Amino acid sequence: MDIIYRSTRGDSTPYTASRAVIKGLCDDGGLFVPDRFPKLNVELDRLPELSYRETAYEVMKEFLTDYTREELLDCINRAYDEKFDDNEVAPLVKKGDRYFLELFHGRTIAFKDMALSILPHLLTTAMKKNKVDKEVVILTATSGDTGKAALAGFADVPGTRIIVFYPKGGVSRIQELQMVTEKGKNTKVVGVNGNFDDCQTGVKNIFNDEALKEELDKSGYVFSSANSINIGRLIPQVAYYVYAYGRMIKSGEIKAGDSIDFVVPTGNFGNILAGYYAKKMGLPVNRLVCASNENKVLYDFFRSGCYDRNREFILTSSPSMDILISSNLERLIYLICGSDPKVNAGLMESLKRDGKYEVTEEMAKELKDFRGYYAGEDEVFATIRDLYEKTGYVIDTHTAVAAAADRKHKAEEGDGIKSVIVSTASPYKFTGNVMKAIMSNKGEDVLKSLEAKDDFELVDELSAISKVKIPPAVEEIRNAKILHDTVCNVEDMKETVKSSLL
Numbered sequence: 001m002d003i004i005y006r007s008t009r010g011d012s013t014p015y016t017a018s019r020a021v022i023k024g025l026c027d028d029g030g031l032f033v034p035d036r037f038p039k040l041n042v043e044l045d046r047l048p049e050l051s052y053r054e055t056a057y058e059v060m061k062e063f064l065t066d067y068t069r070e071e072l073l074d075c076i077n078r079a080y081d082e083k084f085d086d087n088e089v090a091p092l093v094k095k096g097d098r099y100f101l102e103l104f105h106g107r108t109i110a111f112k113d114m115a116l117s118i119l120p121h122l123l124t125t126a127m128k129k130n131k132v133d134k135e136v137v138i139l140t141a142t143s144g145d146t147g148k149a150a151l152a153g154f155a156d157v158p159g160t161r162i163i164v165f166y167p168k169g170g171v172s173r174i175q176e177l178q179m180v181t182e183k184g185k186n187t188k189v190v191g192v193n194g195n196f197d198d199c200q201t202g203v204k205n206i207f208n209d210e211a212l213k214e215e216l217d218k219s220g221y222v223f224s225s226a227n228s229i230n231i232g233r234l235i236p237q238v239a240y241y242v243y244a245y246g247r248m249i250k251s252g253e254i255k256a257g258d259s260i261d262f263v264v265p266t267g268n269f270g271n272i273l274a275g276y277y278a279k280k281m282g283l284p285v286n287r288l289v290c291a292s293n294e295n296k297v298l299y300d301f302f303r304s305g306c307y308d309r310n311r312e313f314i315l316t317s318s319p320s321m322d323i324l325i326s327s328n329l330e331r332l333i334y335l336i337c338g339s340d341p342k343v344n345a346g347l348m349e350s351l352k353r354d355g356k357y358e359v360t361e362e363m364a365k366e367l368k369d370f371r372g373y374y375a376g377e378d379e380v381f382a383t384i385r386d387l388y389e390k391t392g393y394v395i396d397t398h399t400a401v402a403a404a405a406d407r408k409h410k411a412e413e414g415d416g417i418k419s420v421i422v423s424t425a426s427p428y429k430f431t432g433n434v435m436k437a438i439m440s441n442k443g444e445d446v447l448k449s450l451e452a453k454d455d456f457e458l459v460d461e462l463s464a465i466s467k468v469k470i471p472p473a474v475e476e477i478r479n480a481k482i483l484h485d486t487v488c489n490v491e492d493m494k495e496t497v498k499s500s501l502l
């Protein structure tokens with residue numbers, strides 16, 4: 001029987017997986033959730049034999065039931081190919097007594113590649129299946145990272161166009177270079193004279209402009225977003241949890257059936273939720289450890305049952321986790337209130353109105369599979385340095401938040417259960433802070449000399465001390481030509497979209 005997707009907020013219109021992928025967000029503002037959790041249909045002791053692609057197929061076929069075998073295999077093969085700089089796609093490495101699941105071997109050397117390399121194919125396949133004869137136009141506002149990951153995913157995918165807006169002067173030099181050197185013929189990158197919020201509001205206004213939508217419809221275009229709440233991004237992420245489990249068996253670290261913990265650096269709650277979905281499929285997961293930086297809304301939530309975004313927003317060295325509203329958490333709230341859309345919608349309403357909500361004691365009990373920890377900036381830097389000094393292995397700032405949380409969880413729980421740290425970015429993506437962390441006990445002069453260096457000098461230095469080859473994704477942009485130089489004002493964003501399409 002097909003798995004059907006419905007809103008978390010009460011609209012009971014049934015959607016097949018492919019229609020939910022096209023739709024993205026429900027009309028009532030809710031998120032699509034499956035009407036039941038399928039079981040993994042492969043014996044645990046067979047997992048070590050499966051490649052990443054085979055594992056992805058075993059997982060995705062259970063959730064995306066209206067895609068045919070051929071369609072799914074085609075999407076998977078197009079996504080997880082030479083774009084990844086490691087044959088394993090998501091290698092599990094052991095350093096000292098710790099395990100890291102490296103999700104940063106894709107085109108932008110961070111974990112969003114895992115989902116954004118397959119979403120374009122799931123989406124275009126869904127359009128064909130549902131006889132939507134339009135070209136999809138992806139509009140994205142980015143504060144740096146998602147933009148390039150979306151560009152890389154959609155680049156030269158037939159039937160799609162992608163336009164990315166970023167705050168001119170508001171992203172790092174490397175992030176900007178990654179975007180403006182994008183070669184895909186169907187891509188457009190636009191700097192906006194404004195901040196990230198301006199870009200996001202501008203994109204929202206374009207999405208809500210009915211007249212523009214109609215005009216584009218006549219010309220054969222339809223808008224979509226590559227948002228992290230799309231089930232076409234969530235479901236592919238379940239696969240690497242299952243894959244990691246198989247690798248733990250293969251390397252003799254556990255026996256099939258043993259439980260393990262996953263420690264996940266968390267922002268929007270998409271990554272860790274996929275881990276929970278893997279557990280729901282029957283993967284022996286003990287705890288999901290939610291690691292936050294100083295924006296510790298989720299830590300407070302898991303401790304108190306109260307989600308409260310009314311607080312200062314802190315800029316940290318792990319910017320992809322600087323988030324006060326974790327949108328994917330809604331899917332977990334829906335589950336813990338007994339899949340009652342009324343209760344969930346009520347809580348989401350108070351979040352919108354008061355910036356907070358509180359779950360009942362009964363609901364809080366359902367959170368028993370989760371633990372929350374957070375790490376401050378000093379702990380993050382100390383964790384990077386300590387791991388480097390003990391093992392020679394270099395991790396990025398986001399992964400370091402998780403590594404610090406892992407230590408705290410082990411100290412508090414002390415149950416001897418093995419844990420896998422989900423590693424979400426290459427250290428080369430946040431080279432400045434990573435080098436600063438490693439050198440943080442070398443005295444003022446060394447730190448000063450670091451500050452005088454440009455991004456690529458730091459990259460070379462990191463390569464020298466870590467002995468890890470500079471990823472092609474970084475090497476490529478060093479001398480790449482700048483292909484996008486459009487800059488516009490906030491009020492001209494709509495015109496820019498129109499003139500690029502019509």
Ligand SMILES: *Cc1c(COP(=O)(O)O)cnc(C)c1O
Nearest residue numbers: 266267268269270271320424425
């Ligand atoms: C997006 C991102 C995260 C947070 O993932 P969520 O799914 O939003 O919780 C963590 N680390 C890195 C490097 C990211 O890019």
